[in-house]
Amino acid sequence: MEVIKNYINGQWVESKSTETLDVVNPATTEVLARVPLSTPSEVETTIQAAKNAFQEWRETPPLTRARYMYTLKDLMEEHFEDLSRVIVEEAGKCIDEARGETRRAIEQVEVAAGIPSLMLGYGLEDIALGIDEDCVRQPLGVFCMIPPFNFPLMVPLWFLPYAVACGNTYIVKPSEQVPLSQRMLFQLMDEVDFPEGVINLINGAKGVVDTLLESPDVRGVSFVGSTPVAKYIYQKAAENGKRVQAQAGAKNFLVVMPDADLDRTVASLLTSFFGCAGERCLSGAVLLAVGDVYEPLRDKFVEASSRLNVGYGLDEAVQMGPVISKRHMERVLGYIEKGVEEGAKLLLDGRDIKVEAYPNGYFIGPTVFDEVSPEMTIANDEIFGPVASIVKVGDLDEAIDIIDANPYGNASSIYTSSGKSAREFKYRVRCGNIGINIGLVAPMAFFPFSGARDSFFGDLHGQGTDAIDFFTEKKVVISRWF
Numbered sequence: 001m002e003v004i005k006n007y008i009n010g011q012w013v014e015s016k017s018t019e020t021l022d023v024v025n026p027a028t029t030e031v032l033a034r035v036p037l038s039t040p041s042e043v044e045t046t047i048q049a050a051k052n053a054f055q056e057w058r059e060t061p062p063l064t065r066a067r068y069m070y071t072l073k074d075l076m077e078e079h080f081e082d083l084s085r086v087i088v089e090e091a092g093k094c095i096d097e098a099r100g101e102t103r104r105a106i107e108q109v110e111v112a113a114g115i116p117s118l119m120l121g122y123g124l125e126d127i128a129l130g131i132d133e134d135c136v137r138q139p140l141g142v143f144c145m146i147p148p149f150n151f152p153l154m155v156p157l158w159f160l161p162y163a164v165a166c167g168n169t170y171i172v173k174p175s176e177q178v179p180l181s182q183r184m185l186f187q188l189m190d191e192v193d194f195p196e197g198v199i200n201l202i203n204g205a206k207g208v209v210d211t212l213l214e215s216p217d218v219r220g221v222s223f224v225g226s227t228p229v230a231k232y233i234y235q236k237a238a239e240n241g242k243r244v245q246a247q248a249g250a251k252n253f254l255v256v257m258p259d260a261d262l263d264r265t266v267a268s269l270l271t272s273f274f275g276c277a278g279e280r281c282l283s284g285a286v287l288l289a290v291g292d293v294y295e296p297l298r299d300k301f302v303e304a305s306s307r308l309n310v311g312y313g314l315d316e317a318v319q320m321g322p323v324i325s326k327r328h329m330e331r332v333l334g335y336i337e338k339g340v341e342e343g344a345k346l347l348l349d350g351r352d353i354k355v356e357a358y359p360n361g362y363f364i365g366p367t368v369f370d371e372v373s374p375e376m377t378i379a380n381d382e383i384f385g386p387v388a389s390i391v392k393v394g395d396l397d398e399a400i401d402i403i404d405a406n407p408y409g410n411a412s413s414i415y416t417s418s419g420k421s422a423r424e425f426k427y428r429v430r431c432g433n434i435g436i437n438i439g440l441v442a443p444m445a446f447f448p449f450s451g452a453r454d455s456f457f458g459d460l461h462g463q464g465t466d467a468i469d470f471f472t473e474k475k476v477v478i479s480r481w482f
């Protein structure tokens with residue numbers, strides 16, 4: 001079985017590590033490859049390669065750096081289907097969801113190609129007689145990225161194109177569960193022919209992350225993943241004097257008002273709760289049904305959910321794939337057990353699902369709990385699977401109080417035809433990404449990917465102008481000529 005290579009200093013190199021993990025297709029359970037847990041000295045070599053490449057790269061004109069982005073975009077377009085297919089194979093998505101991910105990934109490269117404008121500074125003449133003041137942005141050095149499993153191609157690209165276009169050098173440590181789409185991306189970046197050491201890929205898990213966090217030569221860290229790991233990374237990176245942004249876990253509440261357009265709402269809820277098998281940080285988790293809408297909403301939602309076609313994502317007719325791993329499947333099944341134990345009413349039981357062609361795949365069908373109370377575990381913990389909990393509430397105030405009481409603050413949505421309710425909701429809810437009649441609040445590349453409270457640690461988010469601020473230092477020059 002092939003062991004995936006690292007990409008260091010412009011070369012594909014075999015890891016000397018004796019420890020490897022299987023990369024498993026979660027639908028077929030076929031072992032696709034092995035991923036090495038690279039050694040500390042390999043991580044150090046990678047950091048030094050990135051460090052050595054920095055000076056020449058920062059002196060490369062931004063316009064020239066932007067042209068690498070154009071070439072990368074063209075190659076990604078050319079390999080659009082190959083990239084999407086790899087996402088399905090390693091992460092279990094449906095092919096259309098994977099195509100959506102690839103499109104969103106390319107958009108990051110497109111936006112970063114605007115770096116000469118994005119990176120502009122500003123200045124003012126005559127701040128005093130004959131004295132001028134200017135502010136320029138400069139790159140800092142080596143940055144690294146630690147992504148989660150659920151968007152294996154896209155998430156590293158929320159950061160890498162901006163970092164590199166700004167003149168920094170970069171290291172990605174892919175999620176050990178899904179390293180294959182990053183490998184393909186780096187194969188394409190190899191064709192782009194970045195100067196040696198500008199972009200690097202090092203495989204592994206916690207050990208690699210710790211070496212990166214401890215190195216004085218790494219200037220900043222971008223993390224996306226679960227909240228406990230985000231807290232750890234935020235703290236450890238800061239202790240080691242680094243810039244850090246850590247996008248974390250989620251528990252997203254969706255409020256449906258009695259004046260919502262029910263058919264359109266249910267269609268939107270289906271993708272929110274069950275798209276990517278509920279493994280999105282923006283997935284709906286709890287459905288807050290306000291007043292009279294409760295009964296008709298519950299019935300329509302359960303009926304529509306029960307008709308979703310579950311299977312292997314390479315089949316175009318499939319609407320929901322498996323969850324990522326056996327371990328994660330058992331964790332999600334544990335939460336379903338817990339919901340039953342705590343007295344919620346299981347209206348749709350995804351544990352019964354059978355996918356004939358792939359009997360060993362990690363499939364869980366759409367699962368809907370009714371009569372959930374806000375205190376129950378299933379209404380509070382991040383489950384990260386296809387499990388919806390319906391809570392009946394009296395009014396919008398009660399709904400907002402429930403959202404407020406949960407420590408996560410990633411995303412929340414309201415479905416309504418009232419501008420007043422919508423305004424109240426967006427004004428008061430303490431989540432970073434707010435949807436109004438939208439169930440999947442995925443910010444475009446030119447906006448920050450926000451998040452609040454236990455869903456984000458830091459000041460500057462991924463994407464947009466936040467990314468430019470994160471990856472540059474502002475330098476002020478005050479000058480007088482005699």
Ligand code: NAD
Nearest residue numbers: 147148149174175205206209225226229247248249250281
């Ligand atoms: P995870 O936290 O288990 O792993 C994320 C990364 O951290 C991986 O690369 C992993 O190798 C590394 N890691 C894991 N444990 C570590 C440790 N103890 N020390 C150092 N590094 C460690 O997350 P996951 O299960 O891969 O991804 C799912 C999570 O990501 C969910 O909680 C989801 O909400 C979150 N997520 C958040 C966003 C966002 O933008 N807020 C986006 C996508 C996913």
